[in-house]
Amino acid sequence: xxxxxxxxxxxxxxxxxxxxxxxxxxxxxxxxxxxxxxxxxxxxxxxxxxxxxxxxxxxxxxxxxxxxxxxxxxxxxxxxxxxxxxxxxxxxxxxxxxxxxxxxxxxxxxxxxxxxxxxxxxxxxxxxxxxxxxxxxxxxxxxxxxxxxxxxxxxxxxxxxxxxxxxxxxxxxxxxxxxxxxxxxxxxxxxxxxxxxxxxxxxxxxxxxxxxxxxxxxxxxxxxxxxxxxxxxxxxxxxxxxxxxxxxxxxxxxxxxxxxxxxxxxxxxxxxxxxxxxxxxxxxxxxxxxxxxxxxxxxxxxxxxxxxxxxxxxxxxxxxxxxxxxxxxxxxxxxxxxxxxxxxxxxxxxxxxxxxxxxxxxxxxxxxxxxxxxxxxxxxxxxxxxxxxxxxxxxxxxxxxxxxxxxxxxxxxx
RNA sequence: GCGGAUGUAGCUCAGUUGGUUAGAGCGCUAGACUGUGACUCUGGAGGUCGCGGGUUCGAUCCCCGUCAUUCGCCCCA
Numbered sequence: 001x002x003x004x005x006x007x008x009x010x011x012x013x014x015x016x017x018x019x020x021x022x023x024x025x026x027x028x029x030x031x032x033x034x035x036x037x038x039x040x041x042x043x044x045x046x047x048x049x050x051x052x053x054x055x056x057x058x059x060x061x062x063x064x065x066x067x068x069x070x071x072x073x074x075x076x077x078x079x080x081x082x083x084x085x086x087x088x089x090x091x092x093x094x095x096x097x098x099x100x101x102x103x104x105x106x107x108x109x110x111x112x113x114x115x116x117x118x119x120x121x122x123x124x125x126x127x128x129x130x131x132x133x134x135x136x137x138x139x140x141x142x143x144x145x146x147x148x149x150x151x152x153x154x155x156x157x158x159x160x161x162x163x164x165x166x167x168x169x170x171x172x173x174x175x176x177x178x179x180x181x182x183x184x185x186x187x188x189x190x191x192x193x194x195x196x197x198x199x200x201x202x203x204x205x206x207x208x209x210x211x212x213x214x215x216x217x218x219x220x221x222x223x224x225x226x227x228x229x230x231x232x233x234x235x236x237x238x239x240x241x242x243x244x245x246x247x248x249x250x251x252x253x254x255x256x257x258x259x260x261x262x263x264x265x266x267x268x269x270x271x272x273x274x275x276x277x278x279x280x281x282x283x284x285x286x287x288x289x290x291x292x293x294x295x296x297x298x299x300x301x302x303x304x305x306x307x308x309x310x311x312x313x314x315x316x317x318x319x320x321x322x323x324x325x326x327x328x329x330x331x332x333x334x335x336x337x338x339x340x341x342x343x344x345x346x347x348x349x350x351x352x353x354x355x356x357x358x359x360x361x362x363x364x365x366x367x368x369x370x371x372x373x374x375x376x377x378x379x380x381x382x383x384x385x386x387x388x389x390x391x392x393x394x395x396x397x398x399x400x401x402x403x404x405x406x407x408x409x410x411x412x413x414x
Numbered sequence: 415g416c417g418g419a420u421g422u423a424g425c426u427c428a429g430u431u432g433g434u435u436a437g438a439g440c441g442c443u444a445g446a447c448u449g450u451g452a453c454u455c456u457g458g459a460g461g462u463c464g465c466g467g468g469u470u471c472g473a474u475c476c477c478c479g480u481c482a483u484u485c486g487c488c489c490c491a
Binding site: 005008059060061064065082110112114115116117118119120124125126127194205210258259269276277278279280281282283304305306307308309310311326328330331359360361363364365366367368369372375377379381389391393396398 | 415416447448449450451452464481482483484485486487488489490491
């Protein structure tokens with residue numbers, strides 16, 4: 001079978017897949033709009049620097065997962081691995097400092113050069129929500145509330161839990177980081193290979209290690225709460241209070257650490273156990289230093305991204321396809337009349353199926369396969385009387401209906 | 415990037431301890447039923463057994479490589 005194959009880690013979205021996909025996207029868009037988040041889009045690629053600077057040179061995404069290429073002019077470009085950096089760049093490029101809070105929703109394809117697995121692809125799609133320019137804990141709460149509403153509406157909340165943690169402000173985080181490096185450096189020989197490299201790359205990650213030896217060391221490691229300054233502690237408390245107020249349940253996870261450099265304060269993930277190792281379905285956090293890193297004025301921000309493919313795998317109540325009405329000519333003499341009727345009904349907003357060929361039996365079978373709600377048969381008999389035979393395909397009953405009454409009959413159907 | 419599993423019709427899978435024409439169900443298609451679907455019955459099409467190489471008189475089956483999928487690690491949505 002040497003048929004052409006899609007590139008590794010990429011997938012076609014055939015109509016049925018696309019329907020699930022679109023349902024996730026449309027649901028998210030509608031709910032985001034209710035909370036005041038308008039949709040926008042940024043280009044699918046940016047100068048490499050935009051991602052390298054914001055996500056951190058040592059992050060996995062930047063160090064080994066970017067799809068980068070050089071233009072003819074010799075500039076390095078990168079297919080976006082996430083949405084946040086691009087939206088923040090756009091916020092700066094368009095001088096939107098005066099528009100805060102800048103609340104936006106976005107969606108589209110992302111690219112990461114990773115080993116594919118279920119729920120993990122090289123080209124995948126994300127929905128994304130950002131609230132830029134709001135330092136208040138209320139923004140954190142709102143952003144999480146949008147995520148919760150989307151999961152609820154998609155019917156996946158039962159299999160998801162919200163894990164939440166704080167990484168503190170820059171001061172707290174660096175103090176803790178230093179303490180961790182000091183502690184683990186003293187035990188470096190006992191660390192797993194992975195964690196040895198984490199020690200320089202992202203020491204907080206060691207807390208998250210699945211290695212048994214590492215976990216034993218983590219037991220006695222410094223605790224983050226001891227290093228959080230007063231402001232950070234109060235800020236996080238306010239976020240949790242806000243979630244309580246809205247009845248949004250969460251699990252405090254002191255080991256939750258995110259891989260990207262730009263996160264501060266609130267970090268959260270909605271995780272599921274139903275997708276193997278790919279647990280996160282919506283994840284995000286606060287990134288108060290990001291805009292400054294990109295060369296903008298210091299501006300706080302918070303947001304999240306959700307994996308559309310992952311959500312589509314879990315979504316339960318995907319609406320069924322629209323059921324059409326089939327128009328079926330009986331005999332060649334009726335084809336023209338049927339064609340005009342089908343056209344008119346479509347102009348009237350009705351979804352109509354009319355096959356290009358076939359006798360009545362074939363056409364009925366086709367109508368059935370497309371789960372048509374009703375069939376409208378027109379033959380010479382009916383033509384003479386300006387009528388049609390209207391067959392209800394669910395009930396299996398039929399009657400003659402005058403063409404002038406057809407619209408009313410169709411309206412009764414639903 | 416590292417380790418394990420898998421790869422036979424459009425789909426889900428049998429099968430061959432290496433030996434003449436590789437099977438089933440579903441689906442597709444034609445007909446029984448040239449003005450009526452979902453049920454039933456009878457035919458038909460569709461596979462160089464992922465791809466390449468090796469061993470062999472002979473490979474879909476054994477060996478090596480490769481590509482893809484999948485599970486775990488890393489990491490993440």
